[in-house]
Amino acid sequence: MAGKHDCGLRLADVTPKAQYFDRRRIMAGVAGLAAAGLAGGPMRAIAGIAAIPSPYSTDEKPNPKQDIESYNNFYEFGTGKSDPAKYAGGLTTHPWSVKIDGLVERPGDYDLDDLLKGMQMEERIYRLRCVEAWSMVVPWAGFELRRLLERVGVRSGAKYVAFETLLRPSQMPGQKTRILEWPYREGLRLDEAMHPLTILATGIYGEPLAPQCGAPIRLVVPWKYGFKSIKSIVRMTLTDKQPVTTWNQAAPGEYGFYANVNPEVDHPRWSQATERRIGDGFFARRRPTLPFNGYAEEVAHLYKGMDLKKYF
Numbered sequence: 001m002a003g004k005h006d007c008g009l010r011l012a013d014v015t016p017k018a019q020y021f022d023r024r025r026i027m028a029g030v031a032g033l034a035a036a037g038l039a040g041g042p043m044r045a046i047a048g049i050a051a052i053p054s055p056y057s058t059d060e061k062p063n064p065k066q067d068i069e070s071y072n073n074f075y076e077f078g079t080g081k082s083d084p085a086k087y088a089g090g091l092t093t094h095p096w097s098v099k100i101d102g103l104v105e106r107p108g109d110y111d112l113d114d115l116l117k118g119m120q121m122e123e124r125i126y127r128l129r130c131v132e133a134w135s136m137v138v139p140w141a142g143f144e145l146r147r148l149l150e151r152v153g154v155r156s157g158a159k160y161v162a163f164e165t166l167l168r169p170s171q172m173p174g175q176k177t178r179i180l181e182w183p184y185r186e187g188l189r190l191d192e193a194m195h196p197l198t199i200l201a202t203g204i205y206g207e208p209l210a211p212q213c214g215a216p217i218r219l220v221v222p223w224k225y226g227f228k229s230i231k232s233i234v235r236m237t238l239t240d241k242q243p244v245t246t247w248n249q250a251a252p253g254e255y256g257f258y259a260n261v262n263p264e265v266d267h268p269r270w271s272q273a274t275e276r277r278i279g280d281g282f283f284a285r286r287r288p289t290l291p292f293n294g295y296a297e298e299v300a301h302l303y304k305g306m307d308l309k310k311y312f
């Protein structure tokens with residue numbers, strides 16, 4: 001997969017494309033930087049979304065944008081890996097509203113542009129490990145979910161965050177089938193949601209998310225299997241009950257609520273001990289899968305005392 005999208009490319013090397021700048025978004029990012037005292041600091045991504053680098057990024061080589069935007073799981077557009085790229089182009093992603101409700105101080109239907117105002121964007125280069133045993137490295141642009149939760153105010157008693165994807169069968173042809181129960185739902189325990197590794201992403205390679213990647217805003221939880229990283233979010237609900245989640249509901253014996261990447265707990269139909277890195281080539285050696293997808297140092301403490309074979 002070498003070529004012009006090949007990604008020894010760092011965001012700093014991307015030629016600024018002034019004509020593509022979403023000026024409002026840039027100004028929001030710059031305002032955020034100034035507020036954080038970082039203006040003039042080591043800002044890397046200037047091709048669309050102003051995002052500062054993060055110590056949480058891996059130094060593994062990111063997959064080319066071409067891989068990231070052409071090999072997808074987004075069942076709202078079909079079950080094939082190339083269906084999302086083929087059919088998601090018609091999704092209207094602006095304007096976009098996110099309902100935040102349940103146990104919050106300031107519930108409401110928030111316009112996404114307003115939510116993003118003043119939000120410090122960061123580049124987070126994370127491994128993404130799908131439960132199907134393939135993986136990629138993605139340079140996200142986004143912000144910590146906890147920043148948003150702090151802004152809306154989590155009320156005492158909240159223990160989980162439930163997430164929902166857009167329900168719009170007219171633009172999401174997969175929703176006319178019953179392959180899953182729609183809308184797609186996911187959930188996190190509150191401490192998982194508040195963990196600094198957990199982000200809401202709005203971009204990849206410093207540019208707004210392609211629709212097949214979950215535009216305009218998606219969750220990214222790098223230590224969990226990819227299906228937890230719900231796309232095209234329209235609702236977040238703070239709740240005291242463990243949320244019903246789509247894949248757990250579809251096959252509880254195969255997809256747990258926790259879904260932490262774990263090489264020692266196999267899927268009933270395949271091993272989770274190794275993975276195929278997209279772009280490695282068909283004959284390449286599979287890579288060992290790491291506990292918590294390599295983020296154990298940051299997150300293992302969240303599950304202290306839990307039987308991870310039971311709470312898979």
Ligand SMILES: Nc1nc2c(c(=O)[nH]1)N[C@H]1C(S)=C(S)[C@@H](COP(=O)(O)O)O[C@H]1N2
Nearest residue numbers: 072073074075130165184226227229230231
């Ligand atoms: N709404 C929604 N979100 C979703 C999915 C989906 O089908 N619908 N697929 C999940 C799965 S299984 C994975 S592996 C990741 C894939 O993200 P990517 O296509 O950006 O690599 O998205 C997750 N988020």
Ligand SMILES: [Mo]
Nearest residue numbers: 130131226227
């Ligand atoms: Mo996945």
